[in-house]
Each structure stands twice: as C-alpha cells, then as structure tokens.
Amino acid sequence: MTMDHTRLLKLLRDVEKSIGMELVSVMKVFDTFEWELEKHIFIEEKAIFTSYNPTNILEGYKMVPELIKQHNDILNRIRVMRKDLLWNKPVKYNEFKEFLVTHKTFEEESLYPKLDQELTIPQKEEIIKKIREIVS
Ligand SMILES: [Fe+2]
Numbered sequence: 001m002t003m004d005h006t007r008l009l010k011l012l013r014d015v016e017k018s019i020g021m022e023l024v025s026v027m028k029v030f031d032t033f034e035w036e037l038e039k040h041i042f043i044e045e046k047a048i049f050t051s052y053n054p055t056n057i058l059e060g061y062k063m064v065p066e067l068i069k070q071h072n073d074i075l076n077r078i079r080v081m082r083k084d085l086l087w088n089k090p091v092k093y094n095e096f097k098e099f100l101v102t103h104k105t106f107e108e109e110s111l112y113p114k115l116d117q118e119l120t121i122p123q124k125e126e127i128i129k130k131i132r133e134i135v136s
C-alpha cells in the first residue's frame with residue numbers, strides 16, 4: 001500500500017503537469033488519478049480497516065475513524081477539483097497535495113507499522129486475499 005501511495009502521488013503530478021493542455025487531455029489524466037485514488041481508499045476501508053482489531057483499543061479505534069474522516073475529506077476535495085478543472089477555474093492543487101501527503105504520512109507512520117506488528121499471519125493473508133479480489 002505504501003508503493004500505492006508513491007504511485008498515487010506520481011499520478012497527481014501527472015495531473016499538475018497536464019494543466020494547460022486541452023481539457024479532454026487534462027480530464028483523461030485526472031480520471032486515471034481519481035480512479036486509482038478511489039480504488040485505494042476502497043481497499044483501505046473495506047479490506048484493511050475492517051480486519052483491524054487493535055490491541056490498544058483506545059488508540060486503535062480512534063485512528064480508524066480519523067483516517068475515514070480524512071478519506072471523506074479527500075473524496076470531497078477531489079470532486080471540487082474536478083468541477084474547478086471543468087469550469088476552468090484555478091485548482092487548489094498545492095493545498096490538495098499537502099493534505100494528501102499528510103494523510104499518507106499518518107498512515108505510513110502510524111497505521112501500517114501497527115498493522116504489521118499486531119496482525120497475525122492468517123489475518124494478513126485474509127487481507128491480501130480481499131485485496132486480490134478487488135484489484136484482479
Ligand atoms: Fe488512506
């Protein structure tokens with residue numbers, strides 16, 4: 001999933017680079033980014049977060065709703081971005097990128113190491129199985 005994060009940031013850079021090109025081309029690049037980002041969020045929420053039973057309940061259960069809140073925020077922002085692009089309005093690109101990077105860092109520093117530590121091998125296999133079902 002960390003590799004996925006790097007790939008998503010690259011796709012966002014592609015969107016930035018395409019700005020100024022013909023609208024059809026920009027939207028094509030944007031569509032790819034949006035599709036991949038929404039898929040990533042779906043996988044995290046449906047295959048990963050649902051399998052997580054934190055040992056430190058207070059800390060763990062606080063983290064998941066916070067991440068889901070951030071996901072919803074990201075999804076809203078991407079909708080606004082699409083509208084701005086279509087209406088040829090300035091896109092709040094840097095603000096969006098900053099938000100995305102903060103979220104990604106939070107997951108990479110807090111969530112994924114914890115999952116790696118706390119999940120059993122069968123639990124990890126179950127998650128991988130679910131992810132394969134989604135991305136295959
Ligand atoms: Fe996420």
Ligand SMILES: [Fe+2]
Binds near residue numbers: 001005040044104107
């Ligand atoms: Fe993520």
